[in-house]
Amino acid sequence: MNATVDSALDPRTDALAGEWLSLRDAADRLGIKPSRIKQLISEHKLLAVRRDGNPMVPAAFINDGHVIKGLPGTLTLLSDAGYDDVETIRWLFTPDDTLPGTPVDALTENRGTEVRRRAQALAF
Numbered sequence: 001m002n003a004t005v006d007s008a009l010d011p012r013t014d015a016l017a018g019e020w021l022s023l024r025d026a027a028d029r030l031g032i033k034p035s036r037i038k039q040l041i042s043e044h045k046l047l048a049v050r051r052d053g054n055p056m057v058p059a060a061f062i063n064d065g066h067v068i069k070g071l072p073g074t075l076t077l078l079s080d081a082g083y084d085d086v087e088t089i090r091w092l093f094t095p096d097d098t099l100p101g102t103p104v105d106a107l108t109e110n111r112g113t114e115v116r117r118r119a120q121a122l123a124f
Helices: 011-017 023-030 034-042 071-080 085-093 103-108 112-122
Strands: 020-022 049-051 054-058
Touching (some): 011 085, 023 054, 071 112, 103 112
Antiparallel strands (some): 020 054
């Protein structure tokens, strides 16, 4: 995805992700300038999609002032598997009984190895 955040969000995925942050709010939570958020997005270290016409970041991607550990690598794996931005958000927020919980929950709980293993398997 580029820094203009081209993907539009569907209602199902919107509901899965829960709380959303504007780019400015995401920057505030990370303690960085809003221009840096756009850079993180263009570098695939953070993901945003259009929600009601505005680029938004799932609040769950930021924890204790940092992008959750393992998110950038997982975003890369999902992109390599052919997932677009909306599909990536849907995958990260869909419950997986084998984890248990959602992949984003597992990343937040420092169980990223299992998440990345599943993401890698999607490419095959």
